[in-house]
Amino acid sequence: MAAKSLAITFDMRALIGGLILFVAMIGSVLAFELKSEPQQGALVYGSVAAGSHLQLDGAAVRVTPNGEFVIGFDRDAAATARLVEITATGHRTEHLLTVAPRHYDVQSVTGVPQQTVEPPPEQMQRIIREQQLVTDARATDSDRLDFLAGFQWPILGRISGVYGSQRIYNGKAGRPHYGVDVAAPVGAPARAPADATITLAEPDLFFSGGTLIMDHGYGVSSTFMHLSRLLVKTGDQVKAGQVIGEVGATGRASGPHLDWRINWYKVRLDPQLSVAPMPSVSTP
Numbered sequence: 609m610a611a612k613s614l615a616i617t618f619d620m621r622a623l624i625g626g627l628i629l630f631v632a633m634i635g636s637v638l639a640f641e642l643k644s645e646p647q648q649g650a651l652v653y654g655s656v657a658a659g660s661h662l663q664l665d666g667a668a669v670r671v672t673p674n675g676e677f678v679i680g681f682d683r684d685a686a687a688t689a690r691l692v693e694i695t696a697t698g699h700r701t702e703h704l705l706t707v708a709p710r711h712y713d714v715q716s717v718t719g720v721p722q723q724t725v726e727p728p729p730e731q732m733q734r735i736i737r738e739q740q741l742v743t744d745a746r747a748t749d750s751d752r753l754d755f756l757a758g759f760q761w762p763i764l765g766r767i768s769g770v771y772g773s774q775r776i777y778n779g780k781a782g783r784p785h786y787g788v789d790v791a792a793p794v795g796a797p798a799r800a801p802a803d804a805t806i807t808l809a810e811p812d813l814f815f816s817g818g819t820l821i822m823d824h825g826y827g828v829s830s831t832f833m834h835l836s837r838l839l840v841k842t843g844d845q846v847k848a849g850q851v852i853g854e855v856g857a858t859g860r861a862s863g864p865h866l867d868w869r870i871n872w873y874k875v876r877l878d879p880q881l882s883v884a885p886m887p888s889v890s891t892p
Contacts, residue, residue, distance in 0.1 A: 817858025
């Protein structure tokens with residue numbers, strides 16, 4: 609009788625243990641959520657059970673103490689991505705994400721002077737040095753949670769350039785455009801799209817002219833290019849809607865506009881996917 613009672617006790621323990629594991633698995637599944645569609649160029653928000661760890665295609669993804677996270681997919685991201693969730697209890701779940709493709713405007717232009725297509729050799733050292741400054745600023749991985757509040761347009765106006773577009777000069781592919789251009793007159797105010805810390809403030813970079821980079825936390829950053837005037841400096845804390853610069857045509861710009869870019873670490877994203885549609889405004 610004692611042996612039978614002991615067996616029943618072990619059976620009950622196994623049953624209870626199984627139920628606990630099942631409840632934990634169901635809780636994990638219910639906690640996982642993507643709040644926007646994965647697509648090329650998108651910054652995607654999501655949530656998991658607090659205390660979980662994430663990996664996107666083998667790379668660790670930061671998760672806030674409340675279980676919120678953000679991931680990004682570049683212009684030419686593959687059709688699928690694997691997001692692995694490991695809960696605080698060690699349960700592992702794999703989520704296979706379908707990344708929607710996009711079509712980009714690609715134009716071929718011939719007869720362009722070569723000095724227009726490629727920078728002069730004597731400027732290469734300067735360009736390399738400046739590119740490192742930008743890379744370092746975008747590598748910031750702070751605990752700020754500003755990105756969770758979303759983004760607002762830094763300026764209103766006619767959209768004159770879109771993410772992903774590309775030109776082929778004299779048969780050679782140029783770099784795709786990785787931002788959204790908003791046409792505006794020189795001196796027009798450019799506002800912070802979200803709360804941030806300024807991580808780069810350079811008035812005269814070779815390609816981008818007056819340039820600001822701001823950290824929104826967890827690898828998410830914004831970049832403003834071609835500014836005629838900077839109103840903040842590196843290390844400044846700024847609030848969403850605060851005027852931080854003035855539109856210009858500095859650097860290699862063909863006319864006055866604000867070039868706004870969003871990054872998730874090294875992944876270049878489309879700002880238009882992170883804001884509401886541009887309100888109707890009179891063109892400058």
